[in-house]
Amino acid sequence: MLDMHDKIKIFKALGNETRFMIFKNIFTGGYACSIDDTKPKDDIIAQATCVTSIAEHFDFALPTISRHLKELKDAKIITMTKSKNKIYIKPNIETMKEIAGCFKTLVEDYEKGVVYQYDNTK
Amino acid sequence: MLDMHDKIKIFKALGNETRFMIFKNIFTGGYACSIDDTKPKDDIIAQATCVTSIAEHFDFALPTISRHLKELKDAKIITMTKSKNKIYIKPNIETMKEIAGCFKTLVEDYEKGVVYQYDNTK
C-alpha cells in the first residue's frame, strides 16, 4: 500500500520531462527484462534491457540517465534487477495499478459526494 | 485531451508535499464553490471557499499558498473563479477523470502485451 509520501514521490518522479519519457518508453515501448524473441527484431525498444540501452535513446549522458532510473526505482515505478554485470529494468505494474485505483476512487468518491473529515497528516 | 506536457505539469504540481495536501483537501475534504448548507456547520473544510480559507489550514504565508494554488490551476487540477472580491476554488474533476483513464489504459495495455513503436515526441 502506498502512503501519502510514496504517492508524492511517484508524482515528483513523473513530473520531469526526461523521467516521464523514460517511464513512458519503459511501459508503452515494451522494454523487456531481456532480449525478447516474441517482439519484432526491428523494434529496438522491445529489445532494450539495461541502463546503457535506454540511455542510447536520449541526448543525455549515461550517468544522468542512471540517476533518473534510480529515482524511478526509488519511487517504485520500475524495478532494477542486477544479473551478472547488467541491470535489467522492468515496469512495476503493481504501483501503476495502485495509482490507477487512487484516481478511480478519487473520481468515484467525488461523484458520490463523499466528504472526509479534514486531515493534514495522511 | 491532455498532451504529454499537460500530464508532466500535473505530476509536477502533485509532486510537492504542500501542493499535494492542498489538492487532497480540496478534493477529499469537500471544499465547495460557496458556503454549502448541505454540509455540517462544524465541518470547516466543507465551508471553505477561498484562498484565505485554504491558507488558514497551513503553516505557510498567504502568498505562498496563493502561488501553489496558481500552479494547481495552471495544471488544470482545480478551477478558480472570481466572484466579487473572492476567488472560489473547485476541483477540476474532468482532469482527474482523464488521469484516471491514462493509468487505467497503461495497466490494461501492459497486461494485454500491447507494444507501441518508439516515440519520444508524444
Place this chain on the structure above:
DNA sequence: AATCTATTTAGCAATTTAGACAATTAACTA
C-alpha cells in the same frame, strides 16, 4: 593479470523551486 563493459558515485555549475515579507491591486463596506 590486464582489459573491456556496465553502471554508479563524486563533485561541480546553472537553473529552478519554495518559502518569506512588503507592496500593490481589486472590490467591497461604512
Place this chain on the structure above:
DNA sequence: TAGTTAATTGTCTAAATTGCTAAATAGATT
C-alpha cells in the same frame, strides 16, 4: 472617500534539481 478584505506580484534567499565530466566499482573476457 476612507478604510477593510481578498488576493496577487515583486523581490530576495536558501535549498533542491538537473545536467555535466571524471573517477571508481563490479563483473566479464582474453
